[in-house]
Amino acid sequence: xxxxxRISRQTLDLLQALLLQPSSWHHGYALSHTTGLASGxxxxxxxxxxxxxxxxTRWEDTPVLGRPPRHLYRLSGNGREWAREELRAAQQTRFWxxxxxxx
Amino acid sequence: MPSPRPQFAKAVALKSLELAARLWPDxxxxxxQALLAEAHEITHPVEAxxxxxxxxxxxxxxxLSHQVALLKLPPGRTTIPLxxxxxxxxxxxxxxxxxxxxxxxxxxxxxxxxxxxxxxxISSSWRDFDATPADTRVVERLAAKAERDHDAxxxxxxxxxxxxxxxxxxxxxRAVELDPTLFWIYAGRYRRPxxxxxxEWLRRMQSYDAxxxxxxxLAAQAAVDPTIWSKFGLDGPNPGxxxxxxxxxxxxxxxxxxxxxxxxxxxxRRHLELSRTGWKQSPEVPVSLxxxxxxxxxxxxxxxxxxxxxxRIRQAQLAAGMGRSQEAEQNLREIATFGQRMIDxxxxxxxRLGALEIARRSQDxxxxxxxxxxxxxxxxxxxxxxxxxxxxxxxxxxxxxxxxRSLDSFRKRAILVQxxxxxxxxxxxxxxLSLFLLEFHAIPWQxxxxxxxxxxxxxxxxxxxxxxxxxxxxxxxRPFAFAMEQYRSTIASNATVPDFIWQLSTLGFMxxxxxxxxxxxxxxDWLLLIVALSMIAVTIVVRGIWRHVAHLRTARR
Numbered sequence: 001x002x003x004x005x006r007i008s009r010q011t012l013d014l015l016q017a018l019l020l021q022p023s024s025w026h027h028g029y030a031l032s033h034t035t036g037l038a039s040g041x042x043x044x045x046x047x048x049x050x051x052x053x054x055x056x057t058r059w060e061d062t063p064v065l066g067r068p069p070r071h072l073y074r075l076s077g078n079g080r081e082w083a084r085e086e087l088r089a090a091q092q093t094r095f096w097x098x099x100x101x102x103x
Numbered sequence: 104m105p106s107p108r109p110q111f112a113k114a115v116a117l118k119s120l121e122l123a124a125r126l127w128p129d130x131x132x133x134x135x136q137a138l139l140a141e142a143h144e145i146t147h148p149v150e151a152x153x154x155x156x157x158x159x160x161x162x163x164x165x166x167l168s169h170q171v172a173l174l175k176l177p178p179g180r181t182t183i184p185l186x187x188x189x190x191x192x193x194x195x196x197x198x199x200x201x202x203x204x205x206x207x208x209x210x211x212x213x214x215x216x217x218x219x220x221x222x223x224x225i226s227s228s229w230r231d232f233d234a235t236p237a238d239t240r241v242v243e244r245l246a247a248k249a250e251r252d253h254d255a256x257x258x259x260x261x262x263x264x265x266x267x268x269x270x271x272x273x274x275x276x277r278a279v280e281l282d283p284t285l286f287w288i289y290a291g292r293y294r295r296p297x298x299x300x301x302x303e304w305l306r307r308m309q310s311y312d313a314x315x316x317x318x319x320x321l322a323a324q325a326a327v328d329p330t331i332w333s334k335f336g337l338d339g340p341n342p343g344x345x346x347x348x349x350x351x352x353x354x355x356x357x358x359x360x361x362x363x364x365x366x367x368x369x370x371x372r373r374h375l376e377l378s379r380t381g382w383k384q385s386p387e388v389p390v391s392l393x394x395x396x397x398x399x400x401x402x403x404x405x406x407x408x409x410x411x412x413x414x415r416i417r418q419a420q421l422a423a424g425m426g427r428s429q430e431a432e433q434n435l436r437e438i439a440t441f442g443q444r445m446i447d448x449x450x451x452x453x454x455r456l457g458a459l460e461i462a463r464r465s466q467d468x469x470x471x472x473x474x475x476x477x478x479x480x481x482x483x484x485x486x487x488x489x490x491x492x493x494x495x496x497x498x499x500x501x502x503x504x505x506x507x508r509s510l511d512s513f514r515k516r517a518i519l520v521q522x523x524x525x526x527x528x529x530x531x532x533x534x535x536l537s538l539f540l541l542e543f544h545a546i547p548w549q550x551x552x553x554x555x556x557x558x559x560x561x562x563x564x565x566x567x568x569x570x571x572x573x574x575x576x577x578x579x580x581r582p583f584a585f586a587m588e589q590y591r592s593t594i595a596s597n598a599t600v601p602d603f604i605w606q607l608s609t610l611g612f613m614x615x616x617x618x619x620x621x622x623x624x625x626x627x628d629w630l631l632l633i634v635a636l637s638m639i640a641v642t643i644v645v646r647g648i649w650r651h652v653a654h655l656r657t658a659r660r
Contacts, residue, residue, distance in 0.1 A: 029141040029154075039138060039157030044164060047134055060140075070144070071137030 007086055010037055011045050012096045015083040018055075018075045025058070025072035046073060054079030112148035116155035123162040128169035130182045135162060174200040178562050179541030192548035193555055195541070195562040202538070205566035209531070212573050220390070220587070221580040225524045227391035228610040234266045238389040245385050246274050255282035260381025262288055263374070263396035264388055272301075279307075286311040287370040288377070290321065290401055316364035316444060320403045323357035323411075326350040332407065358411040362441040367448030367458075374400045383591045390587065390607070397604050405457030408445075412438050412461050416468045423472060435472055439465040439488075446492075452499060452506075459496040466492055510605055517609040519579040522633055527572035534565030556651060583610065 017034040018026060032042050049055035056076045063069035075083055090096035120142050124135035138158040145151040172182050177195040195202070212218050227233075242265050249257035255278045262274035278285050289304035305325055308318040327350045335344060345351045375397065382393050415438045423431035442462030449455035466489040473482030537558040540546050546555045583606060590603040 027141065027144070028137060029144050032141075032154075039141075039154045040160035041157070043134060043138060043157070043161045047131065047161075047165075063140075067143045068136065068140040070140045071133065 006048075007090070008045075009096050010035070010041055011049075012087060012090050013037065014042065014045050014049075015075070015087055016098055018073070019080065019083055019087070022075055022080050025074050027070055027072065031073070049075075049079070054082055110148070113145075113151045116145075116148070116151040117142055119155050120158050123158060127162060128165055128182070130169070131165050134165065174198065174203070178202060178538050179544065193552075193559050195559045197563050197566075202562065202566050205570055206534075209566070209570050209573050212570070212577065217580075217584055218573075218577060220584060221577055222524075224390050224583065224607075224610065225520065225576075225580070227389065228521075230391075231611070232391045232394055234389065234392055234395065238392055239266060241387055241389065242392060243270065245388065246270075250274075250277060253281055255279075255285060256377065257381055257384060259285045259288045260377055260385070260396075261388075263378065263399065264381075264392040266392070266395065283311070287373055290317075290370050290374075312368075314365045316361040316367040316441065316448075317369045317403065319357045319361035319364060320408065321401065323354045323361065324404055324407060326353035326357060329404070332410070355411075358408075361408075362411070362415070362437055364444070367445045369400075369402060369448070369450060369454060371400060371402070371450040371454075379590060386591070394604060394607055402451065402454055403457075405454070405460070408457065408461060409464070412442070412464055416464065419468065419472070428475075431472060432469075435465060435469045439469055442466075442492075446495075452503060456496070456499055459492055459499065462492045463489065463496065506602070510602075510609065513582065513606045513609045516579055516582055517611075518633070520576060520583070520610065523572050523576040523579060527569050527576055530565055530572060531569045533561050534569060537561040537565065552655065553648070553652060557648070583607065 013035040014031065014037065017031055020034075028039070028042065028046070031037075031046075032039060035042065037045075046055060046057075050057055054076055056074050056079075058072050060069040060072060087096070087098070091098065117139070120135070120139040124132065124139050127135035135158070138154070138161065142151055142154050142158070145154055169182060173180075175198050176182070177197060178199055179192075180194050213222050242261050246258060246261040246265070249261060258274050258278035258281065262271050262278055265271040265274055275288055278288060286307055289301070289308055302325070305318070305322045309322060312318050327348060331348055335341075340348060340351075345355075348354075378393055378396055382388055415434050419431040419434035422428075422434065439462065442458055442465050445458030446455060446462055449458050466485055470482055470485040470489055473479070473485055540558050541555075541562055546558060548555050586603050586606045
């Protein structure tokens, strides 16, 4: 992918959260809860991941009546491989420590 | 049941995110909608507020990156990919950033002090150096400050600069009240079309400076309607006709006082010095008003003085013919002395030239008078004096020729200044119009392909051309800026100050046009060269457009 991504601790937290159930679709609010990231931090990372091609996005098929459809996220096939490598490398260099045990 | 306050907090969060989603840049609006959708799921109002706050920062970041992306694209292009590819609308080659930087450089160039001064003067020259209401407000503000500070000299300076006669009179009156030695500033206000000669001011000047011939000459000029003299030809009225002239007796009495006064001072130097120091202290006074002040200073009507001198010569000749030699000689000597005093006291070439002519006429009359037997020695002395006067007059004329040559170089510069400034203005207007049309998609590209092509070219080349023209304008303006700086910063001499006014006058807007009617001047050659180059440039552009159109037609077939 052409876009170079800056890997911060917050990005690694998000990657870890997305890898907990890699094939499932995640909501933004749920990711915020899991990672403890505020919306102002979480969404720019999601935007960058999508732009890099590591993240797949889609809109909810059956929204709750009276509410707008929610946006869903999950790592792409390549994205998962890449995320695991990044998390491993970050753990080895002790740049980052997993919040939910070993990845 | 939830309390109204939390409901209100969540409503604020949702509304603010709805607004953000509406205003979000097109290419990333779905992220705004995603944030909004998630906010609906948050039950805790404070949490929803924090969510919205985070959403606002994402919104700002998205807008910032959108603006940066827009800057990298040419004017008129959006971040949405083009649908038509190469067959779609044409856009300029330069990015918005390059265009903006070039235009910013132009603005900076013109906002720096030399640029501000040059643009102020050139725009003033386009109004024929007439003051604008904004110019007048500057003077009035500064005059109010001078009034508070009891600064008589600055008040006198503003009285001379102020175009409104009522206010000028008020400032002048206050200045003289604070410092009576400034009475002479009344002489600086006579030429203004709206003003009539104020008898009270004349009376004051005559009482303050009774031994100055100049104030009596002014009083004589004010005594008779100036248009009446044209009825009597060059030599003026005959003795029998003087009774037909209203105020003639007062005119004659004042001219008599002038011819007997011990000195001549037209206050020109004082006026120039006051303007110089005043302008130095208040450089924000527009140059148009300073020039207006200096131009307003009254110089005596030399033709009227000559009429008086001729009349006295005729009286002397009449007295000599009747055998009253002593009276004739006394008359002639008095006017010869008057001429000499004017020569000694003249502060401008114009006055000096008039004074030399008066002295020449009176010395010539004296020489003829001394041609009688027994007065050969006096005749020889007078002949020497007459020769000296004629030589001085010739020298002054020669000096004037060299001065005129130096002024011609300013005229050439003035043409370049005017052409570069007006071209820059026209091109800047065209560039802004083109950018406006492109940015607001005001040219349907399928219907107005040629117009769009022209707008794209102007948007590409215009900013750089305006920058070059502004640079040329400021560079060619340097001699004028230097002349003004010299006037403000050095001690004014007789020679440099009138030069400053004349140099400034060459910037008169109509001068290049008038030059066309004087094809023998060197400046006309410059003008012709510039016109020829402009015509070549226009030909190249028209040829380019024609070729482009032909190319488009071929492509359609």
